[in-house]
Amino acid sequence: MLDATSSTATQIRHGATDNTGGQHDTTDKAVNDTASPTTPVDDRTGQRIVPETAHSIARRPENRYGNRPTMKDVAARAGVGLKTVSRVVNGEPGVTPDTERRVQEAIEALGFRRNDSARVLRKGRTASIGLVLEDLADPFYGPLSRAVEEVSRAHGSLLINGSSAEDPDREQELALALCARRVDGLVIIPAGDDHRYLEPEIRAGVATVFVDRPAGRIDADVVLSDSFGGARDGVAHLIAHGHRRIGFIGDMPRIHTAAERLRGYRAAMEDAGIPVEEGWMSLGVTDPERVRRAAEEMLSGPAPVTAVFAGNNRVTVTVVRVLAEHARRVALVGFDDFELADLLRPGITVVAQDPARLGRTAAERLFQQLDGSLLTPERIELPTRLIARGSGELPPAD
Amino acid sequence: MLDATSSTATQIRHGATDNTGGQHDTTDKAVNDTASPTTPVDDRTGQRIVPETAHSIARRPENRYGNRPTMKDVAARAGVGLKTVSRVVNGEPGVTPDTERRVQEAIEALGFRRNDSARVLRKGRTASIGLVLEDLADPFYGPLSRAVEEVSRAHGSLLINGSSAEDPDREQELALALCARRVDGLVIIPAGDDHRYLEPEIRAGVATVFVDRPAGRIDADVVLSDSFGGARDGVAHLIAHGHRRIGFIGDMPRIHTAAERLRGYRAAMEDAGIPVEEGWMSLGVTDPERVRRAAEEMLSGPAPVTAVFAGNNRVTVTVVRVLAEHARRVALVGFDDFELADLLRPGITVVAQDPARLGRTAAERLFQQLDGSLLTPERIELPTRLIARGSGELPPAD
DNA sequence: CCCGGCTGTGACAACGTTGTCCAGGCTCTA
DNA sequence: TAGAGCCTGGACAACGTTGTCACAGCCGGG
The missing domain is CATH 1.10.260.40 (lambda repressor-like DNA-binding domains)
Structure with a gap:
């Protein structure tokens, strides 16, 4: 079978120009x-x-x-x-x-x-837009990019995308490469915090929308989830179920969303009059191994936390693994929903963003810019939704 | 709860300064x-x-x-x-x-x-390649597209991609639009089964590689997982654990991978001398609701199946949900791995493909074509791997 | 009969870049 | 000092498409 297909190959590839x-x-x-x-x-x-x-x-x-x-x-x-x-x-x-x-x-x-x-x-417009995201393989960005693609398609545009891998230099390189291709617009999930490099491009008419995290040092359209409010609600949910010693594990605070979620955690604690202890917070850990260590640390000692708030889906998943091996039952609320969260026992309570809506909103805004119907950059914050599934409703086990 | 935030998006006007x-x-x-x-x-x-x-x-x-x-x-x-x-x-x-x-x-x-x-x-080459896949949001294609992007990036190319949504016409439209952009090459996850429309493009020098499913009616490079072998192994695994009444739920047989997996199922059953009953097979169901009905049907009746082989990850997930509500313990092996499969109780035994490797292999082959170092189209089949996690090792419960 | 407008068509110049080729000015050697 | 050869810089023509404009033929109305 394999041989048969191989043998006809050259004829198909190069032979056809000979006769006709x-x-x-x-x-x-x-x-x-x-x-x-x-x-x-x-x-x-x-x-x-x-x-x-x-x-x-x-x-x-x-x-x-x-x-x-x-x-x-x-x-x-x-x-x-x-x-x-x-x-x-x-x-x-x-x-x-x-x-x-x-x-x-x-x-x-x-x-x-x-x-x-x-x-x-000849025409000036390329009918294509660029999407710079952090990691194509991250399940959070799948629905987001699909939403962008769908809006893009509805406007007759193609989508060019690339991953920055959370590296500001790579983000810039990618964005500028897309500009050199003369994309009509850019949707960017920023990795860096200084986007002045885009000023000449924006001035030249490249529509630009930032998603998930705000732009740095330039004035631009931004579409965000309400990280602060979401985290505050999630932590308040734990407090409402009787917890006082609540841990927080999140990403580097230089990432805007991470900082906002931390701020939400602190706000909820303060609202409840609970002083936060230093050992309850773990910031800047991303890889599973370090998340694991951080979780184990705050779960041990004389006064361990009885609940954990996880700052994003990757952290949540790792914490779930740690808790599964853990004797004492510990409550958990995670930021970001993920597939199968309802199938675990207990189901994982999450503060859900709507990545598809983020992407859709951003892309629509982009094309409004291109229409000329948008005059002023705005910051749009989309609400989050707390989904109770069990893990967040566990009572404190002292 | 959360009414205030969930009703509308909060819009904050950002400091766009002058009105001159x-x-x-x-x-x-x-x-x-x-x-x-x-x-x-x-x-x-x-x-x-x-x-x-x-x-x-x-x-x-x-x-x-x-x-x-x-x-x-x-x-x-x-x-x-x-x-x-x-x-x-x-x-x-x-x-x-x-x-x-x-x-x-x-x-x-x-x-x-x-x-x-x-x-x-002026130069003729665009330093960009196109990726036509089925659904950007499908977690299976995340790692695949990232792998393609990485190889592409290593060769200094940008990636343009679009989703066909399993619609042959849309696949063709997309692929040809990419050709009009003069991408140097195309990586296609086919939705249709006739790709002769690409012949003029291939002849004109557009490198082309098909992934995950073979090309239809043209001779081209193809990179596949060994669906047949994987399914056969998975079903044989169930048989080895004592099952004889084994159900199969898969996609439409017009999709090559689905047909191959069905063939693997039949082969394993035949190898074990087990005649397959008509009611054990459900083909062409994709949406959760119909998968659910199909599963419930084969789990009821006088001689229900004691094990299920699920043809892809979406089916697997739905079947997991059905089984969770089910009294009798039913064994399950799914095609495709998925995140958290190990965290469920029991863990889900799967036949794992390596989507990243599929993507990487395809993209590398594409650039080999562009180098001129590839002369004959080939069909490459990557092996699958059975990962036992518990659900596939449950004994039959009659 | 002519005139003005209308319709279908094509010649030509852009769009912004790169490949080719030539022209000066320079250095180096005899 | 002149000729040979090198280095730097620039003029110009492509690449394949679309916008502009002009022209030829045809019509109906005066």
């Missing part, structure tokens, strides 16, 4: 080549005698990448003008049905496809 | 316009830049369609030739340090960024 289309192509090219009388052609006339330049070799059909028919080729084959082909391809009015048919046939026969690079160059 | 709007916008432009065509340099430098946000500048009508400095502008400002700027921008040799410095300063001052559309048009 090949003659036509070369004839057309020859006509085209000699048909520019305006230039004072010394090298042109000598072309047959002079040894090949790199250029002429590069122009040989078999060596040229993208040796594709152009509108000129289609026009020649259909016996019409270049612009008429353009009109047909773009569905512009003012072409006789008969002419249109001839052009369509030529397009079909040559396998022509419009070169959008050239089109972009 | 549009009047002198147009005046500035008028000056600029009349002076620029012949000698564009000095008035640019002399122009006073009033403190304004990047946004208010971008909103000016003449900037709306992205008017940006070009190499020509940079050249004029630096007092050098066009090509010299090009050399500096591309790091080509043959420019005096002093000249280079002048050019760099001009670039900085004007906020110039090379227009890659024009570059692409």
